[in-house]
Amino acid sequence: MGKQEWKPGNMLYPLPAVMVSVTDGKGRDNIITVAWAGTVCTNPPMVSISVRPERFSYQMIRETGEFVINLTTEELTYATDYCGVRSGRDEDKFEKMKLHKEKASKIRAPLIRESPVNLECRVKKVEELGSHHMFLAEVVAVHADEAYINGKNKFQLFKAKPMVYSHGSYYGLGKMLGTFGYSVKKK
Numbered sequence: 001m002g003k004q005e006w007k008p009g010n011m012l013y014p015l016p017a018v019m020v021s022v023t024d025g026k027g028r029d030n031i032i033t034v035a036w037a038g039t040v041c042t043n044p045p046m047v048s049i050s051v052r053p054e055r056f057s058y059q060m061i062r063e064t065g066e067f068v069i070n071l072t073t074e075e076l077t078y079a080t081d082y083c084g085v086r087s088g089r090d091e092d093k094f095e096k097m098k099l100h101k102e103k104a105s106k107i108r109a110p111l112i113r114e115s116p117v118n119l120e121c122r123v124k125k126v127e128e129l130g131s132h133h134m135f136l137a138e139v140v141a142v143h144a145d146e147a148y149i150n151g152k153n154k155f156q157l158f159k160a161k162p163m164v165y166s167h168g169s170y171y172g173l174g175k176m177l178g179t180f181g182y183s184v185k186k187k
Helices: 055-066 074-085
Strands: 019-025 028-032 037-041 046-051 066-070 117-128 131-145 163-167 167-170
Touching: 019 055, 019 074, 028 046, 028 055, 028 074, 046 055, 046 066, 046 117, 055 066, 074 163, 074 167
Parallel strands: none
Antiparallel strands: 019 028, 019 066, 037 046, 046 131, 066 117, 117 131, 163 167
16 A cells, blocks of 8 residues: 655644634634644743634734633533634624633733633744744743642643644544653663
8 A cells, every 4th residue: 555645735733723812902802713833942932823814813913912822622622613613703702602711911812711721922923924824922821720730730631631633623632652751761
């Protein structure tokens, strides 16, 4: 059995499907689902998200320079999908999905309470790449749900049942296969 060659495309899967909360700074908040999100740098802590300019949330991010990346779980899959296919121009997605806003500590965009991890971000640079513009942002605060912190003060995201997006579908993450460095760890 061989491999087929396809036209160039983005087949880097699975990806985190995250809900990004934004504000216009004048009282209107929104949620956009983004599957094109990633880690950029450790020091300073930086992430990126890529958003189409025609999306409702795009202008809010451009104008305020802020957003929150809210990690998603199996329980949040329906809301994650909904917030990616419906526009905030037409409805309040927080209200429609019964998601709760929490005040961020460093920026104006709200956190989503139901998310196990929230990353408050400040845009440092915008790269206009084509169909999507990439927002490079510094993480200025992280909020972790205490329900997933064990007695040794270690965060256990797996207990929240995180989910990912892969080629048009959402998947829960299965069993742990190893830990970083286990292949070279002395026994």
